[in-house]
Amino acid sequence: MFIGAQISLYPMTDDFVSVITSSLEALGPWRDQLRMETDDISTLLVGAPEVLFPALRDLYTAAASTRHHIVLRCTLSRGCPGEADDRICATKALSAPDTPLANRQSAALKAVSAAQQKGEIARAQFSLYVMGDGDHMEEIYGCIDFLKQSGCFDRTKNFCTRIKGDAGPVFATIEQAFCRFGPPEGHVTMDLTVSANSPSVTD
Amino acid sequence: MFIGAQISLYPMTDDFVSVITSSLEALGPWRDQLRMETDDISTLLVGAPEVLFPALRDLYTAAASTRHHIVLRCTLSRGCPGEADDRICATKALSAPDTPLANRQSAALKAVSAAQQKGEIARAQFSLYVMGDGDHMEEIYGCIDFLKQSGCFDRTKNFCTRIKGDAGPVFATIEQAFCRFGPPEGHVTMDLTVSANSPSVTD
Numbered sequence: 001m002f003i004g005a006q007i008s009l010y011p012m013t014d015d016f017v018s019v020i021t022s023s024l025e026a027l028g029p030w031r032d033q034l035r036m037e038t039d040d041i042s043t044l045l046v047g048a049p050e051v052l053f054p055a056l057r058d059l060y061t062a063a064a065s066t067r068h069h070i071v072l073r074c075t076l077s078r079g080c081p082g083e084a085d086d087r088i089c090a091t092k093a094l095s096a097p098d099t100p101l102a103n104r105q106s107a108a109l110k111a112v113s114a115a116q117q118k119g120e121i122a123r124a125q126f127s128l129y130v131m132g133d134g135d136h137m138e139e140i141y142g143c144i145d146f147l148k149q150s151g152c153f154d155r156t157k158n159f160c161t162r163i164k165g166d167a168g169p170v171f172a173t174i175e176q177a178f179c180r181f182g183p184p185e186g187h188v189t190m191d192l193t194v195s196a197n198s199p200s201v202t203d
Numbered sequence: 204m205f206i207g208a209q210i211s212l213y214p215m216t217d218d219f220v221s222v223i224t225s226s227l228e229a230l231g232p233w234r235d236q237l238r239m240e241t242d243d244i245s246t247l248l249v250g251a252p253e254v255l256f257p258a259l260r261d262l263y264t265a266a267a268s269t270r271h272h273i274v275l276r277c278t279l280s281r282g283c284p285g286e287a288d289d290r291i292c293a294t295k296a297l298s299a300p301d302t303p304l305a306n307r308q309s310a311a312l313k314a315v316s317a318a319q320q321k322g323e324i325a326r327a328q329f330s331l332y333v334m335g336d337g338d339h340m341e342e343i344y345g346c347i348d349f350l351k352q353s354g355c356f357d358r359t360k361n362f363c364t365r366i367k368g369d370a371g372p373v374f375a376t377i378e379q380a381f382c383r384f385g386p387p388e389g390h391v392t393m394d395l396t397v398s399a400n401s402p403s404v405t406d
Contacts, residue, residue, distance in 0.1 A: 004361060008274070011215065012214065012217075012219035013216070013217050013219075039360075041401075042360075069219070071211070071213055073276055075330055075363060077330075077362045082344075083361060127280075131339045133336050141285075157209065157242075158207060158247050159207070189330065189394075200242070201243045
């Protein structure tokens, strides 16, 4: 299994370099469990979901706490047939094969309810893509049902779903959506945007 | 058919609101052929690919010409089974069903070679996702082969491919990747990032 993300942090300020640099310090406690590669467009993080999502949460929380309008963007993937297995991705976060949808939904809700608050609001939207044979829309609708019960649901939009709340439960909800829907050995990807301190927020 | 994108423009400057506002004027000539909806995270554009991609190109070019470091981010989708047909999306840009991969690759190359230069460099990375039955990786590898011959190929990365060049052929290449690979009536999505004026560029 190969699991990871291409991530980018966009601070809407002249000082964007120092906001990025200081926020990256929040990845410190997670670095020995992640493989990282950076270029001018994005940073690759490779690792298990139970490391990857808390690391993203802490990066987001640090950047949001600068009070600048910042956006964290992630292209997440698991099980891509074109990627070689990597031991750093060994995980217990994926459901056992053939676990019924209802059981996966309740396991996901239990995990979200245990998430700690982080003190920063996160407004996120994402799309979950399930590749390969089988009814991919059934898994996506099953995920949307979970989101509606997660406590973070905001609204559906064309092509994606919005959630909002404290960064703790919001990133836990995103982790559960990524891990519990679509086959555990399948090719599943996510296109994720998380926004803080936008002057356009009206609610 | 329902075709469109959730797009966001991220200018890395204190003046981000005015960069966004002035860049959006570049959509003017395309507006009557697009349906648009905006919130604090993204703007929905619904329309045919032959309108959508030139509109994105012109928006990007206008934002890049401010010389600020800007990033245009797009979540693109066609044929999502959950979306109702919309007449504004009527298109001749998709290949006829069962057109062999080699023919689609050569049609894509021909379209890219006809693209006009726009005078701004675009560095892009994207992932193409083909949902539903059939060998989705064959279509993705076929698309990557096209990219390698497109004149804009930069390199493959985990989860995505990088291309670079003038914004004209770069956006034409992205349009062809979106339209010519994956079944014409299938559910195909793309996760796209285009970056200008980054201080981290080394080549």
